[in-house]
Structures are given as C-alpha cells and as structure tokens.
Amino acid sequence: MFLQKILESYPISEDYLLEILLDIDKQKENHYISKEEITLISNHLGIKESHVCSVVSFYTLLSTNPRGKYIIQICKDVPCYLNDDFNVLKTVENELNIRVNDTTRNQKFTLEYTACIGCCDEAPAIRINNITYTNLTKDKVVNIISDYKEGKHD
Amino acid sequence: MVNLKINNINVTVTDDITILEAAQQYNINIPTLCYYPDLHINSDCRICVVEIEGYKGLKTACSTPVREGMNILTNTPKILNSRKTITELILSNHDASCTSCIRNMSCELQSLAKNLGININRFENVLEKKEIDDHNPSLVRNANRCIKCGRCIDVCKDVQAMHVLESMGRGHEMEIKPAFGRYLSDEFCTFCGQCANVCPVGAIIEKDNTDIVWEKLYDSNYHVMVQVAPAVRVSIGEEIGLETGLISNGKLVSAIKRLGFNNVYDTDFSADLTIMEEGTELINRIKTGGVLPLLTSCCPGWINLAEQEYPEILPHISSCKSPQQMFGTLAKTYFAEKENMDPKKIYVVSIMPCTAKKYEATRRELRIDNKTPDVDIVLTTRELGKMFRQMGIDFNQIDEVEFDNPFGISTGAAALFGATGGVTEAALRTVYEILNEKPLEDINFTSVRGMKGIKETEIKLGDLNVKVAVSHSLSNARILIEEVIAGTSPYSFIEIMACPGGCIGGGGQPYGTTNEVRLERIASTYLVDGNMVYRKSHENPSIKKLYKDYLIEPNSSMAHHLLHTKYSPKNI
Incomplete structure (x- = not known):
C-alpha cells in the first residue's frame, strides 16, 4: 500500500509528520488526507489523531476533503487584499463557474483561500499547486486559468 | 538577583522569573487571561502586556524574563487601550449571555471586562453558533463560549497525556475541539474534567445535575x-x-x-x-x-x-x-x-x-x-x-x-x-x-x-x-x-x-x-x-x-x- 511505503521511508518520529502529510498529498491525485490515513499515521508515529488533525487543518496546503487535480489558492492576507483592484476571486469563480471551496465537476480544479504565500511585494498573488503567480491583472488571471483548462500543465 | 523598576517601585528578584512573577511578588497586579500557573506559558491572549523602557512595542509579562535595570510600566493609557481592544474583540466572538451561564460571577473573562471598565463593545458580535456537545454524563463542551486560551489543550496533553482536545484550523477560524470535531463520548476521553477545572469561562463545564x-x-x-x-x-x-x-x-x-x-x-x-x-x-x-x-x-x-x-x-x-x-x-x-x-x-x-x-x-x-x-x-x-x-x-x-x-x-x-x-x-x-x-x-x-x-x-x-x-x-x-x-x-x-x-x-x-x-x-x-x-x-x-x-x-x-x-x- 502506498501509505505504508511513505510511512516506512521516514524515521518513526513526530518530527516527520509534516513531510509525511505533504508526501501523501503529492502522491494522491485528489490531494487530500483521509480519516483512515490520519488514524494510520497517528498509530504509526504514536501520536494522537487530534495532533495530526491539528497539523492538517493548520496548513492550507493540506486538506481532509477530496480536491481537484489543480488547487487554485487565492491569498486572502492584507497586502493581496489591498492590491486587488479587479477581484481575483470573482474572476476565477467566473472562469471556472464554481464558488470558493468548491471543486469543478470534472475534478480538475478546486478553488480555495490561503493564508499568506510570501509574495506581499508582488501582490495580488495566487498559487496553483506548487506554482505562484504574482502581480496579477484580470487578463493575466484569465490566461493562466485557460492554460490550465487547455491542459498545458498536465 | 536583579534590580528593576515596576511602576517606579524598586523590585529585587531572582533572575529566573518573568515580569509577571516579579510583579506578583511585589503585589503589583497585572491582569492575565490565558495564563495559568502550572501550565505551559502560551502568551496567546496578550492581556498581560506591559511597556518596557527601550523595548519596541508592548511585551507580554507572562513570558518576558526579568533583566537588570528594566523600567516597566503596567498601566499606561496605551496598555489599557490595548487590553480593552483585545477584550472587546474576544467578547465580539463570544456567547456573552452571562446571566444564563454557569460561570456567572466566577468567569475570568467577565471579571476582566469588569476590571478593565468595559462599558460598551465597539465591535459587533460575529459569533457563528456551534453545536453544544452534551452527549456524555460528565462534561458539556460549549464552543460558543470558548475564548481559545488553550488551557484545556495544555492540561489534556501535558498533564494528562490524553491529547483529546487540540486547536483545529488557523487564525480567527481556529477552534479547540477533538479530532474530526467528534463528541467527547466518541473519544478516548477519561472525563477527568481537568479541562473544566482550568477553563476560564463556561466553555467546558460539568453536566449540571442539581x-x-x-x-x-x-x-x-x-x-x-x-x-x-x-x-x-x-x-x-x-x-x-x-x-x-x-x-x-x-x-x-x-x-x-x-x-x-x-x-x-x-x-x-x-x-x-x-x-x-x-x-x-x-x-x-x-x-x-x-x-x-x-x-x-x-x-x-x-x-x-x-x-x-x-x-x-x-x-x-x-x-x-x-x-x-x-x-x-x-x-x-x-x-x-x-x-x-x-x-x-x-x-x-x-x-x-x-x-x-x-x-x-x-x-x-x-x-x-x-x-x-x-x-x-x-x-x-x-x-x-x-x-x-x-x-x-x-x-x-x-x-x-x-x-x-x-x-x-x-x-x-x-x-x-x-x-x-x-x-x-x-x-x-x-x-x-x-x-x-x-x-x-x-x-x-x-x-x-x-x-x-x-x-x-x-x-x-x-x-x-x-x-x-x-x-x-x-x-x-x-x-x-x-x-x-x-x-x-x-x-x-x-x-x-x-x-x-x-x-x-x-x-x-x-x-x-x-x-x-x-x-x-x-x-x-x-x-x-x-x-x-x-x-x-x-x-x-x-x-x-x-x-x-x-x-x-x-x-x-x-x-x-x-x-x-x-x-x-x-x-x-
């Protein structure tokens, strides 16, 4: 089982919890950590489920609900909010025809908020999986989304 | 020993204590909220802030160690304003129906608000009501009253090694609850009630059978x-x-x-x-x-x-x-x-x-x-x-x-x-x-x-x-x-x-x-x-x-x- 393989590739120590979680998220096309996986991880590391849940819920990189192949995260911290003169969120919502926290019917995109992604000097910014896009304009956002829709990143 | 001044009173204390402990030794009252003597110091609530000459910004008395020559003020208008704002913000996300709360007159948030002289809350109440967990014979967990001080987490995790309660989520959306938001009755909870004993408000209480x-x-x-x-x-x-x-x-x-x-x-x-x-x-x-x-x-x-x-x-x-x-x-x-x-x-x-x-x-x-x-x-x-x-x-x-x-x-x-x-x-x-x-x-x-x-x-x-x-x-x-x-x-x-x-x-x-x-x-x-x-x-x-x-x-x-x-x- 893939989870067992991941768990065995790290020392049995709670210090590796975040690495393990990120590894699982990366390997699963639907990018989420299931309840069963949380139980197995906590048993393996000898920590409580509450601890694993707390870590998963703290990082916007991680989720306990199934998500799309591409996770579009809109920064909602202050510099991005203040520099957003065209409404990044609304633009993406219109392009994908979903609301924040939803996943498209074809399971390709999930739209979420995120806490600061460290691009305050180039706000507004979004992140799609591992790539950050900064200094956004409305056209730029539309182009980025259409590239993903057309499968240029698949 | 170190010598410092708190509110212009000369204070001589050992060098291994915090400003809060030094003040307490000299009967100088610094209000606290998340602080609890035997638990981990979180300095989450920022109620105990003080001004220290030469230091930038306000410092939490519960977690700042004393230093030789410190000149500390505990009650300036700037500090009072900060404490009031924090308390008002906490109250704006709190079910403050005090007269129908078991902690009425024994609530630490209530007495803090009273002592700070809060007569009006400038912020509108934004509390989103959550379900009350009263599914076991011992304890009732009412998240609507939780002020997220973290004392229950510390006592459950560090003192009891049970770790049933944890903080979930981040920022203003953070909540304290069991894994997956389960009821206490669905957890490995022993119902020892140490969480209820340290809770400053009415968020975890005994099931009242009177x-x-x-x-x-x-x-x-x-x-x-x-x-x-x-x-x-x-x-x-x-x-x-x-x-x-x-x-x-x-x-x-x-x-x-x-x-x-x-x-x-x-x-x-x-x-x-x-x-x-x-x-x-x-x-x-x-x-x-x-x-x-x-x-x-x-x-x-x-x-x-x-x-x-x-x-x-x-x-x-x-x-x-x-x-x-x-x-x-x-x-x-x-x-x-x-x-x-x-x-x-x-x-x-x-x-x-x-x-x-x-x-x-x-x-x-x-x-x-x-x-x-x-x-x-x-x-x-x-x-x-x-x-x-x-x-x-x-x-x-x-x-x-x-x-x-x-x-x-x-x-x-x-x-x-x-x-x-x-x-x-x-x-x-x-x-x-x-x-x-x-x-x-x-x-x-x-x-x-x-x-x-x-x-x-x-x-x-x-x-x-x-x-x-x-x-x-x-x-x-x-x-x-x-x-x-x-x-x-x-x-x-x-x-x-x-x-x-x-x-x-x-x-x-x-x-x-x-x-x-x-x-x-x-x-x-x-x-x-x-x-x-x-x-x-x-x-x-x-x-x-x-x-x-x-x-x-x-x-x-x-x-x-x-x-x-x-x-x-x-x-x-």
Missing part, C-alpha cells in the same frame, strides 16, 4: 440519601468563599442536611470498606501467586484510561468497586433490608470532587441485579456549592452536626483517600497489621505523600519486602502502566489517581485549583487523619459490625457479589 436532585428531594416517593467524598471536606470552603484548605466536617453535614436529604452519610465509611476488600485481595494475590502488581480501582478516570487504551492491564486492576459504588450498593441492600425499604425507592446522591464519577455511576456493571444503579446521581463540589447558594445557606450561621449512622463512622485512613498516596497509606496500615499480626510502629508513610509525580515505598509483609508505587495525573500513570506491561515493574501494589494531587485536585473541585492550592488541601487532609480516633480501616467499629452482621468476612462470596466488579476493553 435540578434533578432538587426534584427528588421534594418527591415523597423517594428516600433521598447523600454520601460525601473525602476530598470535598477540604475544598468546599473555597467554593463558598471561605479560606483555602478549610476543614469543614460538622458544618458541611449541617448545611447538606438543610438541603433536605433524609440521611447524610460519609463515603469515608465505604473507603474503609474498600481497604478491607482491596487489602484482602492484595494479601491473597501475594499468598497465592496471583497477578501482581495489584492496581487500585477507586479512580474512574483511571479505569476509563485502562479500558480504553490498556486492555492487557485489566487483570491487574483490583476487582473492588470504588468507595462511591460500594456505598450505593450497601444503601440499596444492607440498609434497605435493615430498614425494610424498597431499594427502588432509595435515591442515592454522591457529592464528589470528580466529573468522571458521573460517568462511573452510569456504568452497566455497577447496578444491583443489573437494573437499579448503585448510585443514582453525582454532584461535584461545585454543584454542591451551587445548591448552598440556591438555598441561601451561610456557613457562618449554622451549627455543627455529625454524619448519620450506620455509614457515618470512619477512620483517618479513609480520609486520606482524598490525597495522592492516601489509598496506599491506608492499605499499608491495614495489610501490614493483618499479615504480620502485630501493630505497625509508625503509621505515617511520609514517602508516599506530596506532589511528586511518582512516589514509592517499601514494606515488609510476612517474609517479603514489598515495593509499592503511587502516581497521580495520567501522564505519570502511563509511565507505571507501561512498565507493568513490559514486565519490568518492580512493584506489588500501585495506586493510580487520574488527577494531579489525587481527588483533592479533581476536575469537579472549586475553580482555581492550582498546585499551590492542592498542597493546602493535602495538608488539611493529613490534619483530618491526625485528629481521628481511629486511623486504621480495620479498627472501624462500624466496618467490623457490617462484616459480622452481613458480609461475613472480606472477599466472602457475599462481599464479592456486592462489592466487586469487572472491567472490559472499550472501543470508541
């Missing part, structure tokens, strides 16, 4: 009797505004009588009985090569932990019911037969320092003939205080009255049950004298007293040198249990209490139970013991009579049928 008790007291179909646990007599004073550690026996009985109970009995009596049964069990296990170490069974929080997480330890646990349950059984059998009463019409109320006792009373195993519960309802020390306030009872204005008989005579050994190490000391006083057939030279086992996490002693029983250990708080219990499971435990007898300090530090005790307060209650417990006529359980004349008239002898088949129970692994 209304049920009032109804029964005025229902002529029932004969309502009450038992009072050992630890309550050294803590009830605090609950009604009297001094910490005050010993109240006669006045406590008198006040409870005024509430309208038909009989007021003493759990100390059944604690003596527990010693007879558990002591005999220990002697038998030693003599016949039974399963050792024998682990105590008085504490329902510990029993919950064992059944949930350590099924392999269950054969080690004494089969004796806890003193609370032994009392209930005897009330509905021995007493009922003697008084020619229908056991179903006897209603047994317990006053306990404990929230897990509420759960224990509902256990299926603890019923007479599988139907009638041994104990019908459990009130905590705090709920008893509530009933006194409802009735308007003033301790200063009442006489002293003795406990009723036949369950009123007890010994100093039983009184010790309230403090960590007490059950051990009581057991050793009896087991030694029965097994060695000679009086014990010194009946004070001082090495098992006090707040050290794990304590041990050695005693000669027959030809054997027997090692005995005592632990309190579940983090310490786990250390001893894991040794037993690994087969490396050198002990023959282990006392385990879930709460720090034992029952005197229980989850149902008055608010503000810090380790300093625990030590005072423990000191009072030993004073109670020292002042008793009888100090060994086997010398209790009522216990002797009970065996002669009814139970025959300790561990007899009658005693086994009534006073012993069994445990089974529990899954969630």
Whole structure:
C-alpha cells in the first residue's frame, strides 16, 4: 500500500509528520488526507489523531476533503487584499463557474483561500499547486486559468 | 538577583522569573487571561502586556524574563487601550449571555471586562453558533463560549497525556475541539474534567445535575440519601468563599442536611470498606501467586484510561468497586433490608470532587441485579456549592452536626483517600497489621505523600519486602502502566489517581485549583487523619459490625457479589 511505503521511508518520529502529510498529498491525485490515513499515521508515529488533525487543518496546503487535480489558492492576507483592484476571486469563480471551496465537476480544479504565500511585494498573488503567480491583472488571471483548462500543465 | 523598576517601585528578584512573577511578588497586579500557573506559558491572549523602557512595542509579562535595570510600566493609557481592544474583540466572538451561564460571577473573562471598565463593545458580535456537545454524563463542551486560551489543550496533553482536545484550523477560524470535531463520548476521553477545572469561562463545564436532585428531594416517593467524598471536606470552603484548605466536617453535614436529604452519610465509611476488600485481595494475590502488581480501582478516570487504551492491564486492576459504588450498593441492600425499604425507592446522591464519577455511576456493571444503579446521581463540589447558594445557606450561621449512622463512622485512613498516596497509606496500615499480626510502629508513610509525580515505598509483609508505587495525573500513570506491561515493574501494589494531587485536585473541585492550592488541601487532609480516633480501616467499629452482621468476612462470596466488579476493553 502506498501509505505504508511513505510511512516506512521516514524515521518513526513526530518530527516527520509534516513531510509525511505533504508526501501523501503529492502522491494522491485528489490531494487530500483521509480519516483512515490520519488514524494510520497517528498509530504509526504514536501520536494522537487530534495532533495530526491539528497539523492538517493548520496548513492550507493540506486538506481532509477530496480536491481537484489543480488547487487554485487565492491569498486572502492584507497586502493581496489591498492590491486587488479587479477581484481575483470573482474572476476565477467566473472562469471556472464554481464558488470558493468548491471543486469543478470534472475534478480538475478546486478553488480555495490561503493564508499568506510570501509574495506581499508582488501582490495580488495566487498559487496553483506548487506554482505562484504574482502581480496579477484580470487578463493575466484569465490566461493562466485557460492554460490550465487547455491542459498545458498536465 | 536583579534590580528593576515596576511602576517606579524598586523590585529585587531572582533572575529566573518573568515580569509577571516579579510583579506578583511585589503585589503589583497585572491582569492575565490565558495564563495559568502550572501550565505551559502560551502568551496567546496578550492581556498581560506591559511597556518596557527601550523595548519596541508592548511585551507580554507572562513570558518576558526579568533583566537588570528594566523600567516597566503596567498601566499606561496605551496598555489599557490595548487590553480593552483585545477584550472587546474576544467578547465580539463570544456567547456573552452571562446571566444564563454557569460561570456567572466566577468567569475570568467577565471579571476582566469588569476590571478593565468595559462599558460598551465597539465591535459587533460575529459569533457563528456551534453545536453544544452534551452527549456524555460528565462534561458539556460549549464552543460558543470558548475564548481559545488553550488551557484545556495544555492540561489534556501535558498533564494528562490524553491529547483529546487540540486547536483545529488557523487564525480567527481556529477552534479547540477533538479530532474530526467528534463528541467527547466518541473519544478516548477519561472525563477527568481537568479541562473544566482550568477553563476560564463556561466553555467546558460539568453536566449540571442539581435540578434533578432538587426534584427528588421534594418527591415523597423517594428516600433521598447523600454520601460525601473525602476530598470535598477540604475544598468546599473555597467554593463558598471561605479560606483555602478549610476543614469543614460538622458544618458541611449541617448545611447538606438543610438541603433536605433524609440521611447524610460519609463515603469515608465505604473507603474503609474498600481497604478491607482491596487489602484482602492484595494479601491473597501475594499468598497465592496471583497477578501482581495489584492496581487500585477507586479512580474512574483511571479505569476509563485502562479500558480504553490498556486492555492487557485489566487483570491487574483490583476487582473492588470504588468507595462511591460500594456505598450505593450497601444503601440499596444492607440498609434497605435493615430498614425494610424498597431499594427502588432509595435515591442515592454522591457529592464528589470528580466529573468522571458521573460517568462511573452510569456504568452497566455497577447496578444491583443489573437494573437499579448503585448510585443514582453525582454532584461535584461545585454543584454542591451551587445548591448552598440556591438555598441561601451561610456557613457562618449554622451549627455543627455529625454524619448519620450506620455509614457515618470512619477512620483517618479513609480520609486520606482524598490525597495522592492516601489509598496506599491506608492499605499499608491495614495489610501490614493483618499479615504480620502485630501493630505497625509508625503509621505515617511520609514517602508516599506530596506532589511528586511518582512516589514509592517499601514494606515488609510476612517474609517479603514489598515495593509499592503511587502516581497521580495520567501522564505519570502511563509511565507505571507501561512498565507493568513490559514486565519490568518492580512493584506489588500501585495506586493510580487520574488527577494531579489525587481527588483533592479533581476536575469537579472549586475553580482555581492550582498546585499551590492542592498542597493546602493535602495538608488539611493529613490534619483530618491526625485528629481521628481511629486511623486504621480495620479498627472501624462500624466496618467490623457490617462484616459480622452481613458480609461475613472480606472477599466472602457475599462481599464479592456486592462489592466487586469487572472491567472490559472499550472501543470508541
């Protein structure tokens, strides 16, 4: 089982919890950590489920609900909010025809908020999986989304 | 030592303390909210901020160490404004329906708001109502009142090593709850109630059973009797505004009588009985090569932990019911037969320092003939205080009255049950004298007293040198249990209490139970013991009579049928 393989590739120590979680998220096309996986991880590391849940819920990189192949995260911290003169969120919502926290019917995109992604000097910014896009304009956002829709990143 | 100035007062303190501790030593009050003396310092709430000359911004007094030459101000307009804003923001996300909250007048947020002079909240209330978890017999978790101070997390994780509660989410969306937002009843929660004891507001409280008790007291179909646990007599004073550690026996009985109970009995009596049964069990296990170490069974929080997480330890646990349950059984059998009463019409109320006792009373195993519960309802020390306030009872204005008989005579050994190490000391006083057939030279086992996490002693029983250990708080219990499971435990007898300090530090005790307060209650417990006529359980004349008239002898088949129970692994 893939989870067992991941768990065995790290020392049995709670210090590796975040690495393990990120590894699982990366390997699963639907990018989420299931309840069963949380139980197995906590048993393996000898920590409580509450601890694993707390870590998963703290990082916007991680989720306990199934998500799309591409996770579009809109920064909602202050510099991005203040520099957003065209409404990044609304633009993406219109392009994908979903609301924040939803996943498209074809399971390709999930739209979420995120806490600061460290691009305050180039706000507004979004992140799609591992790539950050900064200094956004409305056209730029539309182009980025259409590239993903057309499968240029698949 | 370092010298500094707080509010222009010269302060000389050791260099290993915080600004808050230094201020406290000089009676300078700095308000706090998330800070709790025995727990991890989180400095989450920022209420204790102070200004330090030469330092940028405001600093939290709870977490900033003192330095030579510091010049600190604790009450400037800038600080006051900051504290007010923080408090208003907390209140804007809080169910502040104070007059219908159990913590009304004992709430730390409420008194903070009052002391800061908050007359108006500039922020609109944005609380999104969440479901209240009252799905277990012991505790109610109301997230609408939670101020996210984190004390419950720290006590559950660090002191009890249970880690049921954690912070979930981040920023203003953070909530404190169990994994997956489950109910406490679906968790490995022992219902020890330490979270309820440290909660500054009404977010985690005991399940309030006072209304049920009032109804029964005025229902002529029932004969309502009450038992009072050992630890309550050294803590009830605090609950009604009297001094910490005050010993109240006669006045406590008198006040409870005024509430309208038909009989007021003493759990100390059944604690003596527990010693007879558990002591005999220990002697038998030693003599016949039974399963050792024998682990105590008085504490329902510990029993919950064992059944949930350590099924392999269950054969080690004494089969004796806890003193609370032994009392209930005897009330509905021995007493009922003697008084020619229908056991179903006897209603047994317990006053306990404990929230897990509420759960224990509902256990299926603890019923007479599988139907009638041994104990019908459990009130905590705090709920008893509530009933006194409802009735308007003033301790200063009442006489002293003795406990009723036949369950009123007890010994100093039983009184010790309230403090960590007490059950051990009581057991050793009896087991030694029965097994060695000679009086014990010194009946004070001082090495098992006090707040050290794990304590041990050695005693000669027959030809054997027997090692005995005592632990309190579940983090310490786990250390001893894991040794037993690994087969490396050198002990023959282990006392385990879930709460720090034992029952005197229980989850149902008055608010503000810090380790300093625990030590005072423990000191009072030993004073109670020292002042008793009888100090060994086997010398209790009522216990002797009970065996002669009814139970025959300790561990007899009658005693086994009534006073012993069994445990089974529990899954969630």
